[in-house]
Each structure stands twice: as C-alpha cells, then as structure tokens.
Amino acid sequence: MQIPVVRNILEANARVSDDLKTLFAQKGILALNLMSSPGAGKTTLLERTLTDLASEFSMAVIEGDLQTDNDAQRVAATGAQAVQINTEGGCHLTSAQVLAACKELSLDGLDILFIENVGNLVCPAEFDVGEDHKITLLSVTEGDDKPEKYPLMFNISSALVLNKTDLLPYVDFSLERASNFARGLNADIRIFPVSCRAREGLDAWYDWLRAARAAKKR
Amino acid sequence: MHELSIAQSLLAIIREEMQKHGSPRLISVKVRHGRLSAIVPDALAMSFEALTMDTALAGARLDTEEIPLVLACRACGTKFSPESSDYVFAPCPACGEELGHTVVSGKELYIEYLELDEAQGT
Ligand SMILES: Nc1nc2c(ncn2[C@@H]2O[C@H](COP(=O)(O)OP(=O)(O)O)[C@@H](O)[C@H]2O)c(=O)[nH]1
Ligand SMILES: [Mg+2]
Ligand SMILES: [Zn+2]
Numbered sequence: 001m002q003i004p005v006v007r008n009i010l011e012a013n014a015r016v017s018d019d020l021k022t023l024f025a026q027k028g029i030l031a032l033n034l035m036s037s038p039g040a041g042k043t044t045l046l047e048r049t050l051t052d053l054a055s056e057f058s059m060a061v062i063e064g065d066l067q068t069d070n071d072a073q074r075v076a077a078t079g080a081q082a083v084q085i086n087t088e089g090g091c092h093l094t095s096a097q098v099l100a101a102c103k104e105l106s107l108d109g110l111d112i113l114f115i116e117n118v119g120n121l122v123c124p125a126e127f128d129v130g131e132d133h134k135i136t137l138l139s140v141t142e143g144d145d146k147p148e149k150y151p152l153m154f155n156i157s158s159a160l161v162l163n164k165t166d167l168l169p170y171v172d173f174s175l176e177r178a179s180n181f182a183r184g185l186n187a188d189i190r191i192f193p194v195s196c197r198a199r200e201g202l203d204a205w206y207d208w209l210r211a212a213r214a215a216k217k218r
Numbered sequence: 219m220h221e222l223s224i225a226q227s228l229l230a231i232i233r234e235e236m237q238k239h240g241s242p243r244l245i246s247v248k249v250r251h252g253r254l255s256a257i258v259p260d261a262l263a264m265s266f267e268a269l270t271m272d273t274a275l276a277g278a279r280l281d282t283e284e285i286p287l288v289l290a291c292r293a294c295g296t297k298f299s300p301e302s303s304d305y306v307f308a309p310c311p312a313c314g315e316e317l318g319h320t321v322v323s324g325k326e327l328y329i330e331y332l333e334l335d336e337a338q339g340t
Contacts, residue, residue, distance in 0.1 A: 001239075001241075001333070001334050001335075001336055002331050002332070002333050002334075003235065003239060003331055003332045003333075003334060004330070004331045005231070005235055005329045005330065005331055005332055006328060006329065006330060006331075007231055007235075007328060007329050008327065008328050009224055009227050009228050009231065009249070009327050009328060009329060010224070010227055010327060011227075011231070012227055012230065013227070090223065091220050091223075092220060092223075094223075122220065122256050123220035125256070126220060126224075126255065126256075126327070127220075150256075151254055152254045152255065152256060152325065155254070155321060155325075180317070183317050183318060184316070184317055184318070184319075185289075185318075185319065185321065186318070187292055187317060187318025188318075
C-alpha cells in the first residue's frame with residue numbers, strides 16, 4: 001500500500017524554530033544567525049560588534065562554533081553574555097540546541113542575540129534556528145566564487161559581510177565579482193566589505209544592525 | 219555531511235507514519251529534494267542504510283528524486299529552468315536579465331510517499 005505523505009523532512013527542526021521565533025518576538029529580541037566557512041571571522045566580527053555597540057544594546061551570543069573552543073570565552077571577554085553549545089561534531093546548529101542554550105541566558109531586556117553557527121557553508125543553510133536574519137561571512141582569502149558554489153546559503157541571507165579586506169592586495173579576490181555572484185540569486189542581499197582587523201567598513205554593518213533592531217519592535 | 223541528521227529526521231517521520239497506519243514493514247520511501255538543497259543522494263542512502271541496519275526497517279528501499287531549479291526572472295517574470303550548472307548567472311531566456319531571479323522551486327526537501335506492508339492480523 002502506497003501512502004502519500006508529503007511531509008517536510010526537517011519539520012521537527014522547523015517546529016522548534018517557530019517556537020523560538022515566538023519566544024524572540026515576545027521578548028522583542030532581534031536574533032541573527034551567523035554562518036561562514038571556518039576562520040572567516042565570525043568570532044572576530046562579534047568581538048568588534050559587542051565592544052563597539054556595548055553602550056547601545058544589550059547583546060548575547062550563542063556560540064556553536066567549535067573550531068576553536070575558546071570562542072565563547074573570546075566573546076564573553078567583551079562583557080556580553082555567552083553560552084557555548086557542544087555540537088558534538090555536528091555540522092550545523094539545530095533549533096533544539098539553540099532552545100536549550102536560550103534557557104541558560106537571561107533573555108529579559110536583551111536587544112540582540114547572535115547565534116554563531118558551526119563553520120560550514122552547506123549544512124547550516126537547511127536548519128533555521130529561530131533567527132530574524134541569516135548573515136553570511138566570506139573572507140577575501142576564500143575565493144570570490146564561493147557564492148556561486150553555495151547558492152542556497154547566499155540566497156537565504158539578508159546580509160553578506162566580506163571580511164579581511166586588509167588582505168585584498170595579497171589575494172586574487174574581486175569584491176565586485178563576489179557581490180555580483182551573491183546578487184545573482186538574491187537581489188536584496190546587503191553587502192558589507194569590512195576588515196575586522198583594520199576596523200574598516202564596520203560602521204555600515206552597525207547601521208544595518210541598528211535598522212534591523214529598530215524594525216523589530218518590542 | 220548533513221545527510222546523517224536528515225536521515226535521522228526522515229526515520230522519525232517514517233516510524234510515526236508506520237505507527238499511524240499500523241504497518242509493521244516499510245517497503246520503500248520516496249524523497250524529493252530540490253537542486254539547491256545540496257543533498258547528495260548516495261550519502262543519504264548510506265546514512266539511511268547505516269541507521270536502519272539491524273532494525274525493523276532494515277532492507278527498506280530509499281528512492282530519491284531531484285526537483286529541478288525553476289527561477290522567475292525579476293525583470294519580466296518569465297519562469298525558466300537554467301540548463302547549465304552556472305545557474306547563478308543564468309540569463310532569462312525572454313529578456314536576458316542575469317541578476318536577482320527568485321527561486322520558484324529547488325529548495326524543497328520532503329517525503330512524497332511511503333510504501334508500506336498491510337497491517338498483519340487484527
Ligand atoms: N587579516 C585579517 N585577519 C582577520 C580578520 N578578521 C579575523 N581575522 C583572523 O582570522 C582568524 C579566524 O577568525 P575567527 O573570528 O576565529 O573566525 P571564525 O572561525 O569565523 O569565528 C583569526 O586569526 C582572526 O584574527 C581581518 O579582518 N583581517
Ligand atoms: Mg568562531
Ligand atoms: Zn526576463
């Protein structure tokens with residue numbers, strides 16, 4: 001007997017993600033899911049952002065990147081709340097893991113919750129974790145054709161941060177080519193070339209954060 | 219390798235449906251995945267086999283079918299399916315526009331049907 005089912009295979013993850021969305025909406029928290037290859041600079045961008053906007057927003061980080069196990073310590077050093085998730089070798093964060101991590105945070109009064117995903121450009125794209133926006137980081141040392149190779153990731157991201165622009169003179173990377181690839185399947189993606197090291201370009205990223213924060217009413 | 223966790227989710231749904239229909243045995247399951255969803259059918263099959271080995275589901279067949287990518291041109295709205303692998307810069311066949319097409323289909327990942335053995339006895 002053949003039974004038509006037509007069920008989304010990732011429905012369990014999607015259900016908890018919807019619960020998280022409701023929770024974040026109730027608390028008025030802007031949730032952002034940061035994704036990239038390992039080493040693109042997610043934690044460094046967070047360190048900068050948490051430091052530079054400390055007086056403006058109450059921010060917290062859920063750290064799912066285990067490439068270096070001190071990521072949670074690095075972001076906690078800025079004074080922000082931070083929880084490390086042990087992904088046990090998993091290649092992406094699940095909504096259930098993020099929900100569990102939320103229970104260890106005090107969410108009241110929080111303005112922005114950053115979720116640093118596992119370093120990987122494929123798997124995290126399929127798993128929503130209750131975020132308002134997905135943000136992809138790409139460093140200029142990775143090659144400007146990454147958006148072409150991983151179209152889903154760039155298609156579903158609201159913003160693309162092109163990091164390590166201080167290294168542009170030494171690598172064969174065209175900001176324009178990368179931007180065009182990213183816009184190929186996502187006309188609305190916002191693109192921010194930055195150097196977390198040289199502290200360049202961050203203001204445009206901060207302005208985007210402020211606008212996204214303001215759009216999420218309490 | 220997110221195929222392993224996808225296979226786990228797949229099996230959870232299969233077990234639920236089998237219980238619902240009172241069937242003791244799964245013959246096959248049909249999964250459809252969009253071209254953008256980055257599922258490697260062989261990796262999914264391997265994960266499925268590894269997770270069902272020595273269980274009541276052992277020997278069940280996993281069929282997969284890719285759903286083609288369909289884009290809608292942002293300039294003129296024409297729907298088209300880019301032929302080449304270069305789908306990011308796929309020009310619209312009607313007007314030539316290259317950027318910003320919307321994805322009509324190609325992101326899916328779902329179970330289409332299960333083939334179950336009739337419930338025994340009762
Ligand atoms: N040259 C340069 N290096 C950077 C920049 N941002 C981060 N890095 C370095 O890149 C490496 C990986 O950064 P990290 O933030 O840990 O990456 P993550 O794995 O994405 O969290 C570290 O050694 C950083 O110091 C940058 O703007 N320029
Ligand atoms: Mg990190
Ligand atoms: Zn057109």
